[in-house]
Amino acid sequence: MMTATRVETIPPITRAQAQVLAGTEYARLVEQLRSLSSEDWAKPTDCPLWDVRAMAGHSVGMMSDFTSFRSLMRRMRAATKAAKKAGGPVIDAMTAMQVADNAILSTDELIARAEANGPNAARWRARAPRLFRGMPMKEEVGGQTETWRMGYLLDTILTRDPWMHRIDIARATSREPVLTPEHDGRIVADVVAEWARRHGQPFALTLEGPAGGRFATGEGGEQITLDTVEFCRTLAGRAEGSGLLSQEVPF
Numbered sequence: 001m002m003t004a005t006r007v008e009t010i011p012p013i014t015r016a017q018a019q020v021l022a023g024t025e026y027a028r029l030v031e032q033l034r035s036l037s038s039e040d041w042a043k044p045t046d047c048p049l050w051d052v053r054a055m056a057g058h059s060v061g062m063m064s065d066f067t068s069f070r071s072l073m074r075r076m077r078a079a080t081k082a083a084k085k086a087g088g089p090v091i092d093a094m095t096a097m098q099v100a101d102n103a104i105l106s107t108d109e110l111i112a113r114a115e116a117n118g119p120n121a122a123r124w125r126a127r128a129p130r131l132f133r134g135m136p137m138k139e140e141v142g143g144q145t146e147t148w149r150m151g152y153l154l155d156t157i158l159t160r161d162p163w164m165h166r167i168d169i170a171r172a173t174s175r176e177p178v179l180t181p182e183h184d185g186r187i188v189a190d191v192v193a194e195w196a197r198r199h200g201q202p203f204a205l206t207l208e209g210p211a212g213g214r215f216a217t218g219e220g221g222e223q224i225t226l227d228t229v230e231f232c233r234t235l236a237g238r239a240e241g242s243g244l245l246s247q248e249v250p251f
Contacts, residue, residue, distance in 0.1 A: 004204065004214040010193040017186070018155035019126035024183050025159050026118030029059060029166055031178070033111045040173040041107060046238050052172050053107070054099045059165050060114045061098025066158060067120040069132075089140070125154040142237075142248040156190065160251040163187055164236055167229055177229070184211035188228055191249055195235055199247040207231055 013021065033056055041053040050058065065075045079094035086093065102110055133151035140146070148157075163184070170177035188211045196203070202218025205226075212228035222244050226234075234241040235249040 002214050004216040005189070007193050007196040007215050007217045010189050012193075013155055013186070013190055015126050015155060018159065019122050021183065021187060022122035022125060022159045023119060025162050025166070025187075026063060026114065026122060028178055028183075029162050030111060030115045030118065032166055032169060032175075033107070033114065035175070036107075036169075036173060043172045045168045045172045046233075047168065050099070052169055054103070055165050055168060055172075056107075056110060056114075057099040057102035057105075058095050059162050060110055060117070061102050062095070062158065062161065063114060063121045064117045065094075065098070066154075067117055067124050091139070121158075125158060128154055139250065141250050157250055159187065160191070164232065164238075164251040167233065168238075179209060179211040179228070181210055184228075185213065188212065188232065189215075191232060191235065195244075195247060195249045198249065199244050201244060203244055205231075 036052065041051070041056075043052050045052060045055050047055060065071050075094060075097065076090075079090050079097060082093040082097065083090040102113070105113065128150075133149065133154060135150045136147050137150055137153065138145055139148055167177055169175075188207065192205065192207075192215050196215075196217055202221025203216065203224060204221060205215045205224045207213055207215070207226060207228040209228040212231075224244065226245075230239060231245075232251070233239045234245050235247070236251040237248055241247075
């Protein structure tokens, strides 16, 4: 039987690792979009407001926004103004704009934009200056407002987000997502480590599938066995979880 990894030994993702993970994730998104049939683009996803086409538009838009300070600041100014007018969160205004901006593109143009901007976004995120990375930002997780550092967004969330949307698209189109221990397993292990820190309880976790593994901390805690993708979907709020699985993790 595989020895369980103690979650406290899982190292944080470094900036260099973050760039590699981001570049790979963006490339896999491009490959996935290329594989879609004309009928796939209109299929509904786990995000009620978005079909596959809208979800792809958001993912490509988020990627494109983080290729330079100019593009990011332009988006943030417009989203902040729209959010104040609508009385809603800035992130909702931002994602709605990304979907709308890319809706005018053909699917081939959308894929070409993703292919062009993916490497630039991965590189820019990793090279953002320390002062910017240390800036605080507010975000809501599980109904609670948290303060993040921009570096957490750049290194972690902006890779988890397209990863989860790649899963969403795979489910919507009844296709198996490409999952490997080296790439997806590293992302999942980081999610497990953060989940453990957030709830602070002992557990023994077995995640099934190529991106999974066995993880544990403490003694005598909850015993959980689950498919890796379903584990992540549950923590992201896409499936209902009980016990320790009710602890959300941002994606």
